[in-house]
Amino acid sequence: MAKHDTPxxxxxxxxxxxxxxxMKAYLSRxxxxxxxxxxxxxxxxxxxxxxxxGKCNNPYGHGHNYTLEVTLSGNVDRQTGMVxxxxxxxxxxxxxxxxxxxxxxxxxxxxxxxxxxTTENLCIQIYDLVHRGFTHAHLETVRIExxxxxxxxxxxxxxxxx
Amino acid sequence: xxxLTRKAEFSAxxxxxxxxxxxxxxxxxxGKCNNPNGHGHNYLLEVTVxGEVDQxxxxxxxxxxxxxxxxxxxxxxxxxxxxxxEVPxxxxxxxTTENLAIVVWQxxxxxxxxxxxxxxxxxETPDLFVDFYGEA
Numbered sequence: 001m002a003k004h005d006t007p008x009x010x011x012x013x014x015x016x017x018x019x020x021x022x023m024k025a026y027l028s029r030x031x032x033x034x035x036x037x038x039x040x041x042x043x044x045x046x047x048x049x050x051x052x053x054g055k056c057n058n059p060y061g062h063g064h065n066y067t068l069e070v071t072l073s074g075n076v077d078r079q080t081g082m083v084x085x086x087x088x089x090x091x092x093x094x095x096x097x098x099x100x101x102x103x104x105x106x107x108x109x110x111x112x113x114x115x116x117x118t119t120e121n122l123c124i125q126i127y128d129l130v131h132r133g134f135t136h137a138h139l140e141t142v143r144i145e146x147x148x149x150x151x152x153x154x155x156x157x158x159x160x161x162x
Numbered sequence: 163x164x165x166l167t168r169k170a171e172f173s174a175x176x177x178x179x180x181x182x183x184x185x186x187x188x189x190x191x192x193g194k195c196n197n198p199n200g201h202g203h204n205y206l207l208e209v210t211v212x213g214e215v216d217q218x219x220x221x222x223x224x225x226x227x228x229x230x231x232x233x234x235x236x237x238x239x240x241x242x243x244x245x246x247x248e249v250p251x252x253x254x255x256x257x258t259t260e261n262l263a264i265v266v267w268q269x270x271x272x273x274x275x276x277x278x279x280x281x282x283x284x285x286e287t288p289d290l291f292v293d294f295y296g297e298a
Contacts, residue, residue, distance in 0.1 A: 014180050014255060025260045026293040071293075076264065079180055080191060081256030086290070087193050161295075 014079060022075040026140060026161075027083040029070050031093055033102035036063035037117040061105060066119075067145040068097065070130060072137035084137035092134045097126055119146040123154040131156065165280055166222045167210040170232050172241035175202035176257040200244060206285040207236060207266060213277035223277035235269040259286040263294035271296065 038061035039053040049057045056062070070093065074083040100109070106117035115121050127142040140161070143153040153160070177200040178192035188196045195201070209232060213222045239249055245257040251265045263284045271279045285291040 014182055022298060023260075023264050023294070024297040025263060026295075027260065028291050028293070030289040076258075076260045078255070079182065081178070081258035081261045083260055083292075085191065161293075 021078070024073060025076050025083050026071055026073045027086075027137070028072075029086070029089060029093075031068045031070070031098060032065060033068065033098050034063060034065050035101050035104050035106050036061045037106040037112075038062070039116050039118060041116050061107065064146050066101075066122075068093075068126065069143040069145070070126075071140040071143070072134075073140050074137040088136060089134065093130070096129050096133055100129075119144050119150070119152045120154075123152045127154045127156055163212055164215050164222045165210055165212045166225075166228075166277070167208055168225065168228055168232065170207045170209070170237060171204060172207065172237050173202060173204050174240050174243050174245050175200045176245040176252070177201070178256050178258065180256060200246070203286050205240075205262070206291075207232070208281075208283040208285075209266075209270060209279070210281040210283070211274060211277040212280040216276075223274070228274075228277075231270060231273045235273060236266055239269075259284050259290060259292040260294075262286075263292045267294050267296055 037056075038058070039056040040049050041052075044052065070089075072084060072089070076083060101122075106112050106122070109117075111125050112121070123142050123144050126144070127139065130142065131139045139156070140158065141153055141155045143151060145151040176195075177197065178195040179188050179198075180191075183191065209228070211223050211228065215222055243249060245252045245262070247253075249257070249265070251268075252261070255261050263282045266284065267279060267282045270282070279296065282294045283291055
């Protein structure tokens with residue numbers, strides 16, 4: 001049954017890649033990280049900041065357990081059955097995203113020197129990181145749940161699927 | 163156009179292994195999912211259909227019929243099964259979540275007459291899911 005000495009798994013032969021059989025699928029993976037932030041814009045007065053950001057403007061900041069959802073698309077590889085290798089994706093996100101943001105104060109990071117670390121802006125930052133650095137599949141969207149009640153989604157230049 | 167989503171849960175086991183690859187390649191590419199005796203998941207399936215609302219019934223689709231089709235085509239075939247051996251499609255392709263979503267689509271699409279299949283979403287775990295829209 002197999003070219004190599006393999007256990008009897010019921011797999012006889014994997015179908016070969018065929019252009020006409022290409023199927024496009026969307027893979028979504030969720031990760032968690034915890035960070036703190038304070039929403040305060042240097043271009044606004046103290047009173048304006050308080051009025052716009054409310055509790056989120058409290059002077060010492062506060063934290064969230066964020067959930068990050070990354071959606072990638074591509075044709076399903078016949079030999080592996082995958083859009084992209086999950087181990088590689090996990091390794092990339094761990095190294096480039098979670099190591100950067102987990103247990104950090106977002107306001108202290110370079111990308112939030114000039115920008116307010118809202119979850120909108122965080123979505124855009126992470127989208128850019130993944131879009132630039134992970135090339136094994138096409139990044140569709142980055143979605144972040146700030147709390148169970150709030151979520152934000154960035155699709156780059158693409159039209160959302162929903 | 164109105165979209166309706168029905169969920170179903172099933173539990174199954176699988177193993178990722180491609181006989182064209184060496185044992186080392188299988189281990190490298192598939193990692194833990196290549197453990198020789200397989201492993202299982204509680205899968206959550208979300209089937210979304212779309213259509214116009216019927217003037218008389220107020221339905222996009224008869225939910226009872228959709229439930230029956232999902233039961234017959236997917237759950238009866240896959241629930242509490244070893245996907246590699248017991249689901250014919252997976253004798254020739256690896257039962258990844260991607261392929262599972264495609265197979266579910268291929269099983270359901272021809273059976274739906276009134277409403278059209280819009281999306282099949284399969285959650286392998288709460289942190290990993292695949293969407294298939296029938297795009298080839």
